[in-house]
Amino acid sequence: MVGKKRETGLIQDEPLIFEQGGKGRKGYSLPRWDVEEVEAKSLIPPSLLREDLEGFPQVSEVDVIRHFTRLSQWNYGVDSGVYPLGSCTMKYNPKINEEIARAEGFANIHPYTPEPLTQGVLKLMYDLGLYLSEITGMDQVSLQPAAGAHGELTGMLMIKKCLEGRGERRTKVLVPDTAHGTNCSTSTIASFQMIGIRSNEKGVIPPEQVAQKMDEEVAAIMVTNPNTLGLFEEHLKEISEIVHQKGGFVYCDGANLNALMGIVKLGDLGVDVVHINLHKTFSTPHGGGGPGSGPVAIKKELAPYLPIPVIEKDGETYRLNENRPHSIGKVRAYYGNFGVLIKAYAYLITMGPEGLKKVSEMAVLNANYLMKRLKGYYHLPYERTCMHECVFTDHFQEKYHVSTLDIAKRLIDYGYHPPTIYFPLVVKGALMIEPTETESKESLDQFIETMITIAQEAEENPDLLRMAPQKVKVRRLDEVLAARRPKLRWRPSASPSLHGGEE
Amino acid sequence: MRYFTRYIPHTEEDVKEMLDTIGVGKLEDLFKVIPEKDRLSSLLHLPPPLSERDLIEHLRYLQSPVYTCFLGAGAYYHFIPAVVPHLISRSEFYTAYTPYQPEISQGTLQAIFEYQTLMCQLTGMEVSNASMYDGASSLAEAVLMASRITKKRKVLLSEAIHPEYRQVIQTYLDPDREPIILIPYEKEGGRTDEEILLSRLDEEVSAVVVQNPNFFGVIEDLPKLIERVHQAGSLVIVGFSEAIAYGILAPPGSMGADIVAGEGQSLGIPLSYGGPYLGIFATRERFVRNMPGRLVGETVDLEGQRGFVLTLATREQHIRRERATSNICTNEGLCALMATIFLSCLGKEGLKELAVMNLSKAEYAKKIASRIHGCKLNFNAPTFNEFVLKIEGEPERILEQMREEKILGGLSLKRFYPELSQHLLVTVTEMVKKEEIDRWAEILAKSIA
Numbered sequence: 034m035v036g037k038k039r040e041t042g043l044i045q046d047e048p049l050i051f052e053q054g055g056k057g058r059k060g061y062s063l064p065r066w067d068v069e070e071v072e073a074k075s076l077i078p079p080s081l082l083r084e085d086l087e088g089f090p091q092v093s094e095v096d097v098i099r100h101f102t103r104l105s106q107w108n109y110g111v112d113s114g115v116y117p118l119g120s121c122t123m124k125y126n127p128k129i130n131e132e133i134a135r136a137e138g139f140a141n142i143h144p145y146t147p148e149p150l151t152q153g154v155l156k157l158m159y160d161l162g163l164y165l166s167e168i169t170g171m172d173q174v175s176l177q178p179a180a181g182a183h184g185e186l187t188g189m190l191m192i193k194k195c196l197e198g199r200g201e202r203r204t205k206v207l208v209p210d211t212a213h214g215t216n217c218s219t220s221t222i223a224s225f226q227m228i229g230i231r232s233n234e235k236g237v238i239p240p241e242q243v244a245q246k247m248d249e250e251v252a253a254i255m256v257t258n259p260n261t262l263g264l265f266e267e268h269l270k271e272i273s274e275i276v277h278q279k280g281g282f283v284y285c286d287g288a289n290l291n292a293l294m295g296i297v298k299l300g301d302l303g304v305d306v307v308h309i310n311l312h313k314t315f316s317t318p319h320g321g322g323g324p325g326s327g328p329v330a331i332k333k334e335l336a337p338y339l340p341i342p343v344i345e346k347d348g349e350t351y352r353l354n355e356n357r358p359h360s361i362g363k364v365r366a367y368y369g370n371f372g373v374l375i376k377a378y379a380y381l382i383t384m385g386p387e388g389l390k391k392v393s394e395m396a397v398l399n400a401n402y403l404m405k406r407l408k409g410y411y412h413l414p415y416e417r418t419c420m421h422e423c424v425f426t427d428h429f430q431e432k433y434h435v436s437t438l439d440i441a442k443r444l445i446d447y448g449y450h451p452p453t454i455y456f457p458l459v460v461k462g463a464l465m466i467e468p469t470e471t472e473s474k475e476s477l478d479q480f481i482e483t484m485i486t487i488a489q490e491a492e493e494n495p496d497l498l499r500m501a502p503q504k505v506k507v508r509r510l511d512e513v514l515a516a517r518r519p520k521l522r523w524r525p526s527a528s529p530s531l532h533g534g535e536e
Numbered sequence: 537m538r539y540f541t542r543y544i545p546h547t548e549e550d551v552k553e554m555l556d557t558i559g560v561g562k563l564e565d566l567f568k569v570i571p572e573k574d575r576l577s578s579l580l581h582l583p584p585p586l587s588e589r590d591l592i593e594h595l596r597y598l599q600s601p602v603y604t605c606f607l608g609a610g611a612y613y614h615f616i617p618a619v620v621p622h623l624i625s626r627s628e629f630y631t632a633y634t635p636y637q638p639e640i641s642q643g644t645l646q647a648i649f650e651y652q653t654l655m656c657q658l659t660g661m662e663v664s665n666a667s668m669y670d671g672a673s674s675l676a677e678a679v680l681m682a683s684r685i686t687k688k689r690k691v692l693l694s695e696a697i698h699p700e701y702r703q704v705i706q707t708y709l710d711p712d713r714e715p716i717i718l719i720p721y722e723k724e725g726g727r728t729d730e731e732i733l734l735s736r737l738d739e740e741v742s743a744v745v746v747q748n749p750n751f752f753g754v755i756e757d758l759p760k761l762i763e764r765v766h767q768a769g770s771l772v773i774v775g776f777s778e779a780i781a782y783g784i785l786a787p788p789g790s791m792g793a794d795i796v797a798g799e800g801q802s803l804g805i806p807l808s809y810g811g812p813y814l815g816i817f818a819t820r821e822r823f824v825r826n827m828p829g830r831l832v833g834e835t836v837d838l839e840g841q842r843g844f845v846l847t848l849a850t851r852e853q854h855i856r857r858e859r860a861t862s863n864i865c866t867n868e869g870l871c872a873l874m875a876t877i878f879l880s881c882l883g884k885e886g887l888k889e890l891a892v893m894n895l896s897k898a899e900y901a902k903k904i905a906s907r908i909h910g911c912k913l914n915f916n917a918p919t920f921n922e923f924v925l926k927i928e929g930e931p932e933r934i935l936e937q938m939r940e941e942k943i944l945g946g947l948s949l950k951r952f953y954p955e956l957s958q959h960l961l962v963t964v965t966e967m968v969k970k971e972e973i974d975r976w977a978e979i980l981a982k983s984i985a
Contacts, residue, residue, distance in 0.1 A: 049878050050650050060881035063889050067970035068900040073784045077918045083786045088657050089884035099881045100684035101623045109632030121633050138599020143607045144810030153598030179669035218856035224710050265569045297570050309783035321644040322634040322869030324812030362707035366672040366700040367810025385585030388540030397566050402554040445640050472546035477930050502622045505639045507843035515835035515847040521663045522653040
């Protein structure tokens with residue numbers, strides 16, 4: 034792989050870390066030896082020891098820095114520009130929050146540090162729970178789930194356990210077609226059978242259909258609100274009543290809470306459990322695929338079933354209570370993605386009640402502005418006021434044999450991350466755009482102009498779209514090949530040479 | 537104060553113009569779809585906002601003191617080279633989403649491909665996914681995967697697995713469908729009791745789960761055990777919580793393990809009071825389609841250039857919905873990147889040296905502790921960087937005395953193992969200096985006497 038460099042300006046070629054370096058090179062300084070060095074062989078039977086770390090990198094610190102810096106330059110983040118990935122809420126990640134989370138008194142604290150020494154961190158978590166309860170209109174929060182889907186599982190297991198406590202074994206869960214894919218797989222893992230609900234022509238759940246499918250076998254309905262079409266589930270309260278009447282629970286996927294803060298409380302609409310994606314609504318970074326954090330907020334009835342430990346406040350003392358006989362148990366080791374919780378807490382404190390309301394208002398304003406301005410250039414399947422995101426399709430472009438994928442890839446050439454595509458599944462060729470509140474009017478206008486230009490290009494020079502992207506490190510990639518002949522790791526070549534590790 | 541305006545750029549004029557374009561008079565009109573009686577009429581009850589300076593001060597006051605740390609038990613205080621936080625602070629990495637659009641995410645994708653490779657090399661396995669939430673949930677998903685493969689339900693779980701991991705497995709399994717049988721540890725050696733384990737094997741057993749090094753820091757004798765379990769037709773899942781051990785220990789893959797699922801926090805990820813950590817998950821090629829989590833694969837672009845994409849997504853929730861192998865979506869991408877950078881820095885020699893230093897420090901501590909009257913090593917099998925001490929005296933009281941000297945002296949095992957009520961789990965990494973070990977032993981000796 035190491036050969037002549039391609040001339041690509043700032044985007045430089047870079048082989049795999051395994052394909053560079055040289056024998057004996059390393060980028061690490063071991064602390065001083067102050068005890069006698071023992072020989073592993075003298076203590077541990079040789080059959081339990083390894084000979085070698087075969088294939089491991091041998092590179093200097095400079096090599097490592099260059100390598101990962103070059104890799105980063107092939108990436109695009111929120112800090113690079115508009116990242117309108119629908120349902121993912123790619124808002125700005127405040128820098129001070131990153132810095133605070135790295136402070137020694139947070140980052141170097143062992144999870145088994147005795148409670149007298151961790152009162153501050155417990156207070157932080159306890160208070161964050163209170164604030165999230167207030168925002169969602171719920172009674173209590175568990176901060177443990179590591180991501181949204183993990184929160185879903187935690188919530189559904191609590192519902193199951195609560196029903197068992199009532200002596201009921203319900204087997205079904207209602208999931209509308211506008212739900213996130215995780216809702217369906219979560220139901221299965223919590224050993225429920227999924228029953229589909231079809232959204233109506235207005236893009237929301239019709240209460241009549243819920244009434245029809247709701248019976249004593251149904252444990253819960255899993256609703257996403259606002260839903261994946263970016264629409265507010267306007268009948269949620271009525272739906273909750275129908276579900277409650279038959280003894281079921283209302284689970285809300287709160288991934289889109291971004292649109293509702295300080296406007297309406299989900300708890301007031303009859304929701305019993307809601308998970309919150311701190312890495313969406315509360316500005317913690319996505320990290321290229323995590324770590325996230327997916328606290329679950331619940332109504333009182335479910336409190337006995339919260340995962341352990343539960344943080345409790347006893348006078349002025351905070352403690353971790355493991356002794357809760359009805360709990361669903363543990364969903365992970367220790368207490369949650371604390372490093373992420375700090376950032377969400379810092380964000381919440383910075384924004385204050387007025388700021389959070391402003392977040393939702395501006396997120397909704399941005400989405401509606403964008404929807405209005407692009408309407409006419411792109412087909413809008415549901416023409417009504419949206420919440421924090423809007424969904425277009427490639428229907429107008431079909432006649433030029435241009436698809437959603439082509440539009441998405443062309444955006445890359447213009448320096449934008451594409452929207453979410455082909456999701457939600459209820460819309461054919463969906464382009465789901467979520468600008469978030471942190472985009473200014475100018476940056477939105479620029480993005481809109483680009484989208485309009487692309488619509489014109491589709492008509493006049495569709496190949497520009499079909500051949501896109503052209504201005505990046507790699508062109509369109511063969512995903513079929515990747516799946517048909519999976520190559521999921523690097524392997525050393527037959528030749529022992531460290532260079533030229535091509536397979 | 538309106539400190540939020542630095543994150544929300546809209547001027548009054550912008551808002552007005554945008555509302556005009558939309559064709560509504562005021563912001564509230566955008567929320568008309570929400571029934572008016574449900575809309576909030578007052579602001580949320582939240583603390584008043586703080587400026588950046590005041591926020592720093594407020595959060596400084598909530599921080600904990602950092603003491604000399606002899607705590608381990610699944611979370612390890614290791615040195616993190618400056619390169620790691622420096623590189624993961626590149627915002628092209630940390631402000632990106634999951635790499636759904638490969639042409640604009642090659643940095644993340646190549647890094648994950650390198651991570652997958654490193655994890656295979658470390659564990660001796662054939663394929664690794666892009667990460668799970670943590671060691672505990674990773675091990676739980678491994679148990680679920682084994683059931684999918686074998687179509688059997690019963691699970692044999694070593695009692696020497698991290699107690700919190702065992703609790704998580706219990707939560708993930710449905711007790712009516714997937715019975716768990718606990719296998720005790722040998723009282724002398726501290727290893728999983730092989731005889732009892734083999735006696736509980738039958739044709740209903742889907743998987744045997746062990747941890748290496750186990751919760752007591754003891755190195756399990758796996759090669760023979762794995763062979764016997766395979767003969768009985770069950771799978772072997774090997775968990776771990778201290779990845780540095782594999783700088784010297786034989787990788788589970790070379791001994792025949794079917795799934796390896798453990799915790800990668802030791803690989804450059806800060807303690808952070810328990811998270812975010814890194815769930816490592818690796819298995820055999822033949823099981824790849826049953827594997828949970830994201831996978832990155834190599835392919836080529838239109839021009840034949842090498843590139844990387846998310847692949848085999850038909851296992852995943854966004855395609856397969858209710859038939860997915862797991863519901864996991866967001867994982868621990870940035871932590872996987874930390875591990876990749878950390879291991880790249882250490883390299884072949886560095887990881888081995890670091891492992892030997894951990895072993896040597898713990899051996900030194902074992903040696904001087906076992907000389908103390910009223911204090912002895914509880915298990916005689918070899919250990920890596922932690923070990924169990926039996927103490928004549930009240931462990932909690934001794935730990936309190938150490939705390940007064942700014943030392944976290946170990947973990948009292950009573951909360952997890954009632955029968956080990958006089959026992960301490962002590963961990964010694966490269967972060968602890970010889971004089972600190974000496975001081976720890978001194979206080980230990982004094983408080984026993």
